[in-house]
Amino acid sequence: MSDRVQMLVALQDLELMIREAEDPTSKETEEALGFTMQGIEKLQMDCEQLRKKIPKPDLRLYDRIRRRYHRVVVPVVSRICTGCFQGLPTSRTRTIPTSRPLPTCESCGRILYWL
Amino acid sequence: MTAEQFLSYFSPERFIKDLRARSKDGVLSEMSKVLAEDDDVRDPGLLLEMIRRRESLGSTGLGDGIAVPHGRSTAATQTKVVFARSKRGIDFAAMDGKPCRIFFLIVAPYEDNRHEYLPLLGKIVETASREDIRKKFMDVGSHEEFQEVVRGAIGE
Numbered sequence: 001m002s003d004r005v006q007m008l009v010a011l012q013d014l015e016l017m018i019r020e021a022e023d024p025t026s027k028e029t030e031e032a033l034g035f036t037m038q039g040i041e042k043l044q045m046d047c048e049q050l051r052k053k054i055p056k057p058d059l060r061l062y063d064r065i066r067r068r069y070h071r072v073v074v075p076v077v078s079r080i081c082t083g084c085f086q087g088l089p090t091s092r093t094r095t096i097p098t099s100r101p102l103p104t105c106e107s108c109g110r111i112l113y114w115l
Numbered sequence: 116m117t118a119e120q121f122l123s124y125f126s127p128e129r130f131i132k133d134l135r136a137r138s139k140d141g142v143l144s145e146m147s148k149v150l151a152e153d154d155d156v157r158d159p160g161l162l163l164e165m166i167r168r169r170e171s172l173g174s175t176g177l178g179d180g181i182a183v184p185h186g187r188s189t190a191a192t193q194t195k196v197v198f199a200r201s202k203r204g205i206d207f208a209a210m211d212g213k214p215c216r217i218f219f220l221i222v223a224p225y226e227d228n229r230h231e232y233l234p235l236l237g238k239i240v241e242t243a244s245r246e247d248i249r250k251k252f253m254d255v256g257s258h259e260e261f262q263e264v265v266r267g268a269i270g271e
Contacts, residue, residue: 006161009189013165016187016225021172029233033240034210035183036173043168071225075192082192113189115157 004102005113007054008062008073014050018043058102065110073111084108116238118269124196124221124235127258128152131199134218139207143167143184146197146220155193162190162222176209181243185221185236194223194231196239198261200253217243217252242268 020026021040030037051059065072074083081088086107103112129149136142143166144159151159169175169186176182197220204214219239223232242248242265251264 006158009158009161010164012225013161013186013188013190014168017165017168017172020187026233029237033237034177035175036210039172042171046168046171071189073189075189077192115155115190115192 004055004058005073005111007050008058008102008111009113011047011050011054011062012071012073014043014047018047061102061104062111065104069108069110071110073113074105076112076114081105081108081110081112083110088112116234116269118266121235121238121242121269122262122265124194125198125258125261126153126195129195129197130258130261131197132256134199134201134205136201137203137205139170139205140167142182142199142201142205142207142218143170143220146184146199146218149197149199150195150220150222153195156191156195156222158190162188165190166220166222174208174210176207176215177240177243178209178211178213179244179246180204180209180213180216180249181219181240182207182209182215182217183219183221183236183239183243185219185223187223187225187227187232189225191222191224194221194227194229194235196221196235198252198258200255202253217249219243238269 021037027037062072079088084107136145147159147163150156165186165188166184175184199218201216204216207215209215248268255261
């Protein structure tokens with residue numbers, strides 16, 4: 001898998017963790033089970049640092065899709081985009097030359113991530 | 116949640132009888148690698164990064180020798196749990212400062228459409244909080260024995 005997609009997956013996971021840590025319901029549930037969720041500033045700093053490492057065109061694409069869907073990067077499972085559950089053409093492969101745009105689903109536009 | 120529903124998240128491949136790791140980060144790494152051998156979870160690097168970040172929010176070492184590292188990741192398509200044990204005990208920065216010996220690593224998909232992640236987390240904490248069950252977990256020698264302990268605990 002491309003390092004470019006990997007960085008976007010890491011960013012998406014990190015943004016989800018921050019949202020959950022900020023969400024009162026999730027936070028209360030975890031704290032009721034005995035877990036602490038107090039290092040949110042560290043996660044926010046990690047998020048800013050990670051964004052700086054991502055190539056700008058990739059980040060622009062990510063943020064553009066993000067305005068439409070809260071899940072931007074989606075796994076491909078059995079040649080199906082798990083964002084919209086449409087099949088992908090057989091010409092689609094996991095190999096992405098570094099100079100090429102990131103692979104997106106022709107149906108929903110999300111960035112594709114081959115597991 | 117029934118015992119069988121609970122056990123469906125575990126497997127013999129995700130049972131670690133005695134961890135080789137001797138540090139908190141080593142435990143996370145060893146358990147993530149086991150998880151990444153599964154068809155539904157393939158990227159140990161991403162998983163480990165996510166789990167480490169969750170630990171930076173606060174240790175998941177709950178005390179009484181139990182730790183439940185957990186998180187949701189795009190790198191997972193199904194919710195899975197790894198059970199691991201360390202006979203020597205590992206400093207996991209637990210709330211009571213004691214070494215942890217029993218570990219449950221939970222990884223769930225980014226989209227928790229079946230709303231199973233938090234109930235599963237709750238059930239694991241509830242089960243492992245019982246002193247009698249913790250003692251039995253320390254004695255199990257195989258996944259099958261682990262299943263029997265869980266059936267006894269949840270079926271009661």
